[in-house]
Amino acid sequence: MFDEMPQRDLVSWYQKDLISFCVNTKSLVQTQQAHAFAIIHGLFPTSISISAALILGYATFSSHPRIVQMMFNQSLPFSRPAFLYNTLIRAQTMMGVAGDHIFPFGVYNGMLRSGVVPDDHTFPFMIKLCTDYTEVKKGLECLNVESSRRVFDEMVERNEVSWNAMIGTFAHNGFNNHALESFRLMIDEGWKVNSTTISSLLPVLVELGKFSKGREVHGFCLRTDLECDVFVANALIDMYAKSERSAEASAVFYNMDSRNVVSWNTMVANFAQNRLELEAIGLVREMQSNGQTPTSVTLTNVLPACARIGCLCSGKEIHSKSIRNGSVTDLFISNDITDMYAKCGCLNLAQNAFDMSLKDEISYNILIVGYSQTSYWSKSVELFFEMVLNGMKHDTVSFVGVLSACATISAIKQGKEIHAFAVRRLFHEHLFVSNSLLDLYTKCGRIDLSRKLLCLRPCERMALNPIRSHILLCYQHVVMGD
Template identity: 30%
Template sequence: MLLPRRDAQSLAAAIELAVSTRSAALGRAAHAAAVRLLPSPLPCFLSNHLINLYSKLDLPSPASSLLLLHPSPSVVSFTALISGAAQHHRPLLALRLLPAMLRRSVRPNHFTLPCALKASSSPLSPPSSGPQIHSLALRLGLLPADPFVASAALDMYLKTGRPADARNLFGEMPRPSAVSFNAVMTNAVLHGRPDDAVRAFFALRRAGERPDTVSLCAFLNACAGASYADLGSQLHGFVSRYGFCADVSVRNALVDFYGKCRRTRDARGVFDEMPLRNVVSWCSMIVVYAQNGAEEDAFKLYLKARSEGVEPTDYMVSSVLTTCSGLSGLDLGRSVHAVAFRACIDANIFVASSLVDMYGKCGSVEDAEKAFDEMPERNLVSWNAMIGGYAQHGRADAALALFDEMVASGEVAPNFVTLVSVITACSRGGYTDEGLELFEKMKERFGIEPRTEHYACVVDLLGRAGMEERAYEFIKEMPIPPSISVWGALLGSCKMHRKTELGRIAAEKLFELDPQDSGNHVLLSNMFASAGRWDEAIEVRKEMKDVGIKKGPGCSWITWKNEVHVFQAKDTTHERSMEIQAMLAKLRTEMEAAGYKPDTGYALYDLEEEEKETEVIQHSEKLALAFGLLCIPPGIPIRITKNLRVCGDCHRAFKFISGILGREIIVRDNNRFHHFRDYGCSCMDYW
């Protein structure tokens, strides 16, 4: 029994429902019903609905089969399939369909050609395909008058690196539309030319065109990229005046703009005033906090989003994992990992790369290795995260082996970040010759021009090996001006090897580049103190006081039962302070019995020796360690984070404690990770 036409239309409605719900099962069921109940061939309108269904669901095989079976395919049939192929990154299929369409004497229209031009913008498409479609549009009379085709051709030329052709086409337009200006703006932002995007926006306004959501978002992205805070704020006023405030995309762009301009409070104000938020809104605000050093606020906002029923996405989870890295929150990171696992996005390449990075920065290189090994595919970020994790933890052998594997695999090419990590690993592992060879051949082997970060790594590499004079000569021969990191690496090595005269030269250069940084003054003072040159150490401290430079307070923190416990030197405010002091006294007795003597060379110079010993035992990292020993059961590593470099005495004491108690102690200071176990440290006493 054949269905009447109204029932065929019911099937068409079912197919459209399948499209809107993205249900391939429902669509196939409707297709099967049509084949069973309708005469062959299927009615044209129903066949077009099915082609559109399969194209939008990225099922090109059944869509192509339907097109072949169609007795007289129309422009609608071909356009649906070309559009689906272009949208789902199948540019070659879309481009093959266009000549097939012409061979069937079907004339493309102003919907078909923009889809084909989009396909020709892909890097996978032949370079000549875009200009050929442009010529076809001219022959069909759709250029330059049709704004949709003209804008698509303009976008194609901009995306394929033909700015001269794009300018010529733009000049031929009788009246460029807002869509054309949008193409110029979005591509300018995409290619790092924010000023061009700003100029295009003003040209749009002068042409009398009304900006739309795309225009406003592109302009805000340009202002964010160039840090034009005042200009972007003016557009915020324009948005409010012309009624765009209800548009969630514009609001999200405002949040992102204020965040990149380091105006966190303004970003939060826009976020709080949003009448409707989507998942991008939450992610944008989380990223704003993460990028501006407010990791705790970022994590609190993530928890609020989850409490309001927002489902985790790959972008949200990646952003939150970044905040866990900043907080050194291993337990927090593991909880987010569990969320990603339950949401089935832990294998997503961006989430997996963030997991590798988070575990490495939170001190669990073993978990980072596991996350890396389980990745179904890897990109440059994931390779760099794992190599960088090894470098931070002093695992030079593993970093070099993984780098060799990366190069041999041919999956991705190393970039400048990769080389920074590998040379850093060579420095921390004592592989001086390997690191120097890699630096000298990086341009020849990988086409990477050395940057200031690479020069700083080489200075650190030479300094670690006790070759400070050679490092100084290397700095003088640099083709680019030495940066703070370069001179800082030299000063650090001079302090370690007590090369005071050369250290003073490095310090003076640092004072010129960054006169308000207290760390350089303290490092110079400590270098003189460790060499017994107390007068010069006192003079440096006096200079700091005279010019108003204050040393930031050192603090250490440790997490226990989802609570962060923060300590400063000589801190007695903790609720378990008496137990902590008793633990410190016990540790001191056991360490002295094992041969430990306090290193007071860096302690205050105006105290007696006995007082100095009392001072160093009350350092913040020792207080945090005593608390950790009270709370954390044996067998579980104690993880401590410090905002400054760990001092020499604490470093020495932690080595003793790790051996006496048989505990693994992991300290992340502002320079690197220290893994203490069995009376030793992963940094090999150089940091």
């Protein structure tokens, strides 16, 4: 545009240089300098290009969304084209604007109210903004399905992308029947199914329990060579794994021409979830020998497998790898490591892993339960009250674990303290907690307290757990020597 100008004045040269400067700014200070220069030489707010460049400059270097909105508001309202609105939408997308600053759709709605027609660049920016905006994503989960269908039906033109988007939206939000119905309509209307369609459909069939239909889809993939697609193959492995068909999942996995880290993780999860712990551990080793680095997802699947079969050696090996690649700092990984050591009976190693990692309620519960089954029962009580000091909330597992520790060595005094604490926190009426209290008092020989506990709400408690009265009678029989 500049080169085509028949006459150029000093302002034109200023404008060209200033736009170039704004595009190449390296800091907020330089953006502010460009802003001041534009105001002094009358280029802002009269120049749309300068306004757009400054908006993007502030969006890049400033953490205050209101500055970007202010720059837009200061532009001349009667000369705002779609380009300037698109720039503001893009800037908000870059900054990840939250709802307590500027409502994301406000710019788009203002654009429509001003009579400005959105162009081909408006909608991609809006879609990206909606994707990043968490409140909109939460709203989509509650989206009325019929409204979604109505919007889709009103589309003038449809293609495979629009069909796949609709199926994926339904599947993602749990509307599995609608997703399956949309797939059938897509086939009936003669649209070609691709890897995206299959990858969205297979999880739907798993959720609906339609395993036979999933096998039919697998047959279709074989006939159309879609099984060669890594995303389709990963979805097939996941389907077979969740349907407890590990052999079929393995067949798909080992027939793959190329595998990505998701393929390996899905297969490790398949073995671990179907109680094939040794196969899961062996596959992680095979994964590494094939040049793939285990991720946090890999470790969260294989560590519980090591814990279930007490495979301490493999657990230590995985722990050392997590230290080397830095994944040990992940809270879920550190909890799994602590749990693995505790279930393998190495509470000293579990305590070390606990001390060196981030902690949450689950971290404490692992050790409370672990110590409750050893002679170090006092450590369970100590950790229980340490949770209070650290501002963490107890749950049922916390109370059951610490009460089990007290019951193991008949610590009636500490047990009563925990009971009082449970009453204050309204946990005493929970079935598992009250069972643990009953076990505590009977093991301590306090049949009177056990009876009192049962008589608090006799009808409801007997209906919930009739075996409790049998436990009480057995202990009473032993105490009385009958």
